[in-house]
Amino acid sequence: MKKIFLVVFLIIAVFVITDLKPSPQTENNINFNSKNNIECLYYDPVDFVNIKQFELYxxxxxxxxxxxxxxxxxxxLIHEVFQNIRKQQYETVVLIGPDHESILMGKVFTTLKDWQTPMGVLRTEQNxxxxxxxxxxxxxxDSKLTKEHSISSIVPFVKYYxxxxxxxxxxxxxxTKLExxxxxxxxxxxxxxxxxTLFISSxxxxxYLDLECANQMDAISMEAINSKDINKIMSFTNDNLDSPVSIVIMLKLMDKLYExxxxxxNHSNSELIVQQQMDETTSYITYIFTYD
Known part of the structure; x- marks a missing residue:
């Protein structure tokens, strides 16, 4: 009887421990595959199965x-952007996104390590x-870049395409200061x-607004981007977007290097994607910058 009880106890313990393990997208579950590679913490294999093919711009x-x-x-929407760019020849990608924690105010984080993706290693341009x-x-x-989903979620797409x-x-x-x-x-x-070189702002x-209010804010954001109103963009809060500086650096790079x-x-919203009414939504707008 004691043996049966012990076996049952061990089985229950295994299930409990397994259930308590952090998911692949928790900050504490950071696995470094080697001393030289960091892992893409934010990755969903489902995103690379039965990929929708888009009509190209x-x-x-x-x-x-x-x-x-x-x-x-x-x-x-991410796939659509990459499908538009994949046939062109690039040697370098500069990926820019927000540090959502923003604890060390005014700083910019980077890594010299290569990225271990499910599709293989994506090398960092160390020079x-x-x-x-x-x-x-x-x-x-390295830890910051691994945890920061504005970077870690996009790296697999870069490697894939x-x-x-x-x-x-x-x-x-x-x-981050304008200077x-x-x-x-x-x-x-x-x-x-x-x-x-391809520049990407993530x-x-x-x-956190309902769909109607989000659409109103998106219209304001789109007008500011189209008119390259840097001061207005820098004044934006989460009502408009999560990283004004990432938009501003893109606009300045595109003007300086290419005009x-x-x-x-494309323009969408989380409510439209899940097809369910939501009190708090996130909206998405994609752009490409071209040069003849």
């Missing part, structure tokens, strides 16, 4: 930049990253091969 010009979401609920780290507002922080490119990853705190943004723009302008738009044209690709 007929522009006939080179795509130099894009704005896309990092919320994986909007993975279809460019080391040069950027000469700025005192940049900090090398662009395979052997190298990447520079930058997580921007909300308080530091200007310095980053100047540095990147000197460091990258402008003909072989940004979600209106947060690129802005094209809105």
């Amino acid at each position: 007929n522009h006939g010009a080179a795509i130099r930049g894009s704005i896309l979401p990092h919320h994986l609920l909007a993975s279809d 460019i990253t080391r040069e950027l780290l000469q700025n005192d507002f940049l900090i090398e922080d 662009m395979d052997d490119v190298k990447i520079v990853t930058l997580a921007m705190t909300k308080q 530091d943004v200007e310095k980053l723009v100047d540095d990147l302008s000197c460091l990258v091969d402008t003909d072989k 940004v979600d738009f209106s947060h 690129a044209d802005i094209h809105m690709l």
Whole structure:
């Protein structure tokens, strides 16, 4: 009887312990595959099964930049952007997104380590990253980049669609100063091969509002982006988007390097995607920047 009780107890214990294990998307479950690689913490294999094929934007010009979401609920919108860019030849991707914690105010985080993705290793462009780290507002922080889903959720898409490119990853705190943004723009302008680099800003738009209010905020955001109203964008809160500095650095890079044209690709909302009324939603707007 004691043996039966012990076996039952052990089975229950196994189930309890298994149930208490953190999910792959919890901050404490960070697995470093090797000393040189960091893992993409935010990854859902379902996003890469039966991928929807989109009608491509007929522009006939080179795509130099894009704005896309990092919320994986909007993975279809991310796929649409990458399907538009995948046939072009790039050597480097510069991926910019918010540091959602923003504890070290005004800092920008990066990593020199390569990324271990489910599709293989995505190499970091170390030469460019080391040069950027000469700025005192940049900090090398592998753990931060792994946990930050604005970066970690997009890296697998880069590897899937662009395979052997190298990447520079930058997580921007909300308080990043405009003068530091200007310095980053100047540095990147000197460091990258402008003909072989793709810039990506990973940004979600209106947060925590109902659909009607979110659409109103999105209209304001789109007007500010189209008119390149930097001061207005920098004043935005989560009602509009989660990383004004990530939008501003994109606009400044596109102007400085290419005088690129802005094209809105898609606009959606979490309520529309799940097809269920929600009190608090997140909206998504995608853009591509082209240059003849």
